[in-house]
Amino acid sequence: MAIQSVKGTRDLYPELLAPIRRIFDVWRSVSIRHGFLEYEGPTLEMLELYREKSGDELVGQLFRLTDAGGRELALRPEMTPTLARMVAARINALPKPIKWFSIPTLFRGENVQRGRLREFYQWNIDVIGAAEPAADAECILVGIEALRELGLTASDFCVHISNRRLVSAMLEAVKIPKEVHGRAFALMDKASSMPEADFAKVWDAAFSEQLAADRLRAVMSVPDPVLLKSELGPAVGGGELEDAILQTATVLSNLNDFGVGEYCRFDMHIVRGLAYYTGPVFEFYDRSQNERAICGGGRYDDLLGKLGKSCEPAVGFGMGDVVLSLLLEERGLSKPQRAEQVVFVADADPACRAHVYHIVAAIRRCGIPADFVYTHQPLHKQMKTADKRGATTAIILGDESGDGGATVQIKDMKKGTQRSVSMEALLQDPRRALEGAP
Amino acid sequence: MAIQSVKGTRDLYPELLAPIRRIFDVWRSVSIRHGFLEYEGPTLEMLELYREKSGDELVGQLFRLTDAGGRELALRPEMTPTLARMVAARINALPKPIKWFSIPTLFRGENVQRGRLREFYQWNIDVIGAAEPAADAECILVGIEALRELGLTASDFCVHISNRRLVSAMLEAVKIPKEVHGRAFALMDKASSMPEADFAKVWDAAFSEQLAADRLRAVMSVPDPVLLKSELGPAVGGGELEDAILQTATVLSNLNDFGVGEYCRFDMHIVRGLAYYTGPVFEFYDRSQNERAICGGGRYDDLLGKLGKSCEPAVGFGMGDVVLSLLLEERGLSKPQRAEQVVFVADADPACRAHVYHIVAAIRRCGIPADFVYTHQPLHKQMKTADKRGATTAIILGDESGDGGATVQIKDMKKGTQRSVSMEALLQDPRRALEGAP
Numbered sequence: 033m034a035i036q037s038v039k040g041t042r043d044l045y046p047e048l049l050a051p052i053r054r055i056f057d058v059w060r061s062v063s064i065r066h067g068f069l070e071y072e073g074p075t076l077e078m079l080e081l082y083r084e085k086s087g088d089e090l091v092g093q094l095f096r097l098t099d100a101g102g103r104e105l106a107l108r109p110e111m112t113p114t115l116a117r118m119v120a121a122r123i124n125a126l127p128k129p130i131k132w133f134s135i136p137t138l139f140r141g142e143n144v145q146r147g148r149l150r151e152f153y154q155w156n157i158d159v160i161g162a163a164e165p166a167a168d169a170e171c172i173l174v175g176i177e178a179l180r181e182l183g184l185t186a187s188d189f190c191v192h193i194s195n196r197r198l199v200s201a202m203l204e205a206v207k208i209p210k211e212v213h214g215r216a217f218a219l220m221d222k223a224s225s226m227p228e229a230d231f232a233k234v235w236d237a238a239f240s241e242q243l244a245a246d247r248l249r250a251v252m253s254v255p256d257p258v259l260l261k262s263e264l265g266p267a268v269g270g271g272e273l274e275d276a277i278l279q280t281a282t283v284l285s286n287l288n289d290f291g292v293g294e295y296c297r298f299d300m301h302i303v304r305g306l307a308y309y310t311g312p313v314f315e316f317y318d319r320s321q322n323e324r325a326i327c328g329g330g331r332y333d334d335l336l337g338k339l340g341k342s343c344e345p346a347v348g349f350g351m352g353d354v355v356l357s358l359l360l361e362e363r364g365l366s367k368p369q370r371a372e373q374v375v376f377v378a379d380a381d382p383a384c385r386a387h388v389y390h391i392v393a394a395i396r397r398c399g400i401p402a403d404f405v406y407t408h409q410p411l412h413k414q415m416k417t418a419d420k421r422g423a424t425t426a427i428i429l430g431d432e433s434g435d436g437g438a439t440v441q442i443k444d445m446k447k448g449t450q451r452s453v454s455m456e457a458l459l460q461d462p463r464r465a466l467e468g469a470p
Numbered sequence: 471m472a473i474q475s476v477k478g479t480r481d482l483y484p485e486l487l488a489p490i491r492r493i494f495d496v497w498r499s500v501s502i503r504h505g506f507l508e509y510e511g512p513t514l515e516m517l518e519l520y521r522e523k524s525g526d527e528l529v530g531q532l533f534r535l536t537d538a539g540g541r542e543l544a545l546r547p548e549m550t551p552t553l554a555r556m557v558a559a560r561i562n563a564l565p566k567p568i569k570w571f572s573i574p575t576l577f578r579g580e581n582v583q584r585g586r587l588r589e590f591y592q593w594n595i596d597v598i599g600a601a602e603p604a605a606d607a608e609c610i611l612v613g614i615e616a617l618r619e620l621g622l623t624a625s626d627f628c629v630h631i632s633n634r635r636l637v638s639a640m641l642e643a644v645k646i647p648k649e650v651h652g653r654a655f656a657l658m659d660k661a662s663s664m665p666e667a668d669f670a671k672v673w674d675a676a677f678s679e680q681l682a683a684d685r686l687r688a689v690m691s692v693p694d695p696v697l698l699k700s701e702l703g704p705a706v707g708g709g710e711l712e713d714a715i716l717q718t719a720t721v722l723s724n725l726n727d728f729g730v731g732e733y734c735r736f737d738m739h740i741v742r743g744l745a746y747y748t749g750p751v752f753e754f755y756d757r758s759q760n761e762r763a764i765c766g767g768g769r770y771d772d773l774l775g776k777l778g779k780s781c782e783p784a785v786g787f788g789m790g791d792v793v794l795s796l797l798l799e800e801r802g803l804s805k806p807q808r809a810e811q812v813v814f815v816a817d818a819d820p821a822c823r824a825h826v827y828h829i830v831a832a833i834r835r836c837g838i839p840a841d842f843v844y845t846h847q848p849l850h851k852q853m854k855t856a857d858k859r860g861a862t863t864a865i866i867l868g869d870e871s872g873d874g875g876a877t878v879q880i881k882d883m884k885k886g887t888q889r890s891v892s893m894e895a896l897l898q899d900p901r902r903a904l905e906g907a908p
Contacts, residue, residue, distance in 0.1 A: 117472075371502070390728070397615070
């Protein structure tokens, strides 16, 4: 009886995993060269970890389970709560800033919609213990560098950068009271997906007195945070607004200094759904018509305080594998690397079987992939198999030379050329013998 | 409020993950050079997948959960059922033999005992579609090569090899009927952990007529399968016994031909708990007094037929990270590799801040890890940080040379030596400038 896989999960056959593995390798190497250390946490966490942090809405979408001891657990839907828990537990022992990355498997319990998986991978980059805008800029930089290394360019993606604190300060400066900022954020989040007139109607119903929709649109369209003050007019201001403008402008200028300014733009429409962001926020967008979000993140200075004893400033992002994989595939960039050399060892004479094993093992020990068939077959069959398995070089033992197996043939599978090497030389230094060094 | 982690799970802080990451890297590279392709499957499977294959005992220990649609799911306790399901779904399209590997996260739902984790990693190696003993030998070879690459030697571990089919044929040859082989296997599995006299008592109570305990002990102690016939006596025999002896002897001789004979021994005490093994079985043991099993596997020719449409011979093993990590740590072999070069970029003068970002980004783009502090600090503080972060090279911008930042100092952190390089040369080819090439 054929048992099905669980809906919304993936059977990653080798040809499907290979491009994802390439993404992981890039995520990992780019993280490391930017000074980030890798960590991992449990797939299972106590349910209350998410209740504490994410609010009831997210808890409703969790994959929940109960263990043998009756404890309520959940499959992690995001990595940040685990990170916050781990850091909080060792906050005094860890040297700051903490620069960590991880590539966890994450889960969603919701019913599956088109393109939404219930199990997926997400690269997480976080800097904890640094309030400087350079930390925000560095997180964004790492994300850009990974996409560049995967082959994407500034015409493929764009980083939209805003600042929750800046938008808050702006709302407050025009006398929209703090208590209704949540509602204002929610509306602004929907602004770009609504017809202008519809948005104006709902916005003006709530806030026309303080900031009419058409003025809001002009404000939200300024291309540079330092232009905000002149856009809002001389009567509007305050220290918090000025600080938030400076913070945002510094993130942007640091990104310029890092040499990635062309990938970035200031865009006040970016709000970010999650409740815990407190400062700069950003989203990486695919620039095609699809405009999919590749990655999102921002500053969350209050979260660690909620979960642990002491407050620590923090900034980070999550980049999933699914949208990124689609984008790379569309751009023809999802080809996995192939091994440069794959050797296939064949025996023309079954009496050489034991030598096949011996040589295969010796080549592999040099780090070169090598393969063979498990029983002797006619040579032409073995060569066909070598070809199917992508061999670049074949070694043929026991041909009709009649020298008792003292020499072997090395065949270049692309060029079709062939040369003799003594068995002794091959076993002594397989890499050298394969390179054809004299 | 501090929320705890789930019991039996691990918080893998960077210094704890690094040695595991090294194990993963070795598992992966050794798999690839032996011609295995990587696959992954879902963490979540339908509960019935395990009911079908593993029997009720294992199902009782599963981490079970129910999804929003009311389906009964489980967190995978082993990878083989997922592998069998995936292969069965594409059995006709996949070229044989299928040589695949994976490094999944696995789960146990049981209450946690000392040293038993509820979430752990396991390297899986499988060859499907090959009945030849060379396939069994190759699986064992891959395991040995990985342990060797991690630094372990023949005095650290030993592979014990038996054959279920051989033991069955032997029991049948002495007229112990098939129906009670299960009971005989269960007793033999416990033989090495029981006092001799106790074992003899229970064994003889059941089987003294066919094969007395002292004769069984002599039979099970033969060091080579080909000696079995003479040990059993000329009256005992049969084609199946001879075939099973040949199969076992071929696995052992192939291992010799692969050059790893010194790691292997024939040991009929190895039975393996899981019900699905049908041929050669093996366990890798730590050779210290602890005698922990590092890895276990064997041939399971019937499993795919149970899950899919067609039967395929198969052999494989699982090697967990937990016992292996302990062993490597005890042997002083768990040190992770460090990056050869880590550069720290410091500014002696805050006017050089923008250059710091510029240079850090340029060095990282060459693939060299580079770091810096997020705000200007006195130079001696920055150099202290460089030291703490393990920098091998420091680049110092804006010293008192007064040349307006046209040159930078490159300091070797170990030797303490320092030399000047022009900013232009550094930015043009950071790798070369850092190497000190003329």
